[in-house]
Amino acid sequence: xxxxxxxxxxxxxxxxxxxxxxxxxxxxxxxxxxxxxxxxxxxxxxxxxx
Numbered sequence: 001x002x003x004x005x006x007x008x009x010x011x012x013x014x015x016x017x018x019x020x021x022x023x024x025x026x027x028x029x030x031x032x033x034x035x036x037x038x039x040x041x042x043x044x045x046x047x048x049x050x
Contacts, residue, residue, distance in 0.1 A: 007032065011030040014030055015028050015029075015030065
């Protein structure tokens with residue numbers, strides 16, 4: 001199974017867990033983000049207490 005197919009199945013399972021909804025729903029979606037870790041940069045900050 002490809003990663004894409006695995007994510008598609010997970011998304012359908014998540015959506016299926018909340019449907020059918022007791023209220024009318026026009027749009028349900030799943031968003032994926034932050035697959036690559038962003039480099040952490042430390043900025044020098046002044047001390048608050050000397």
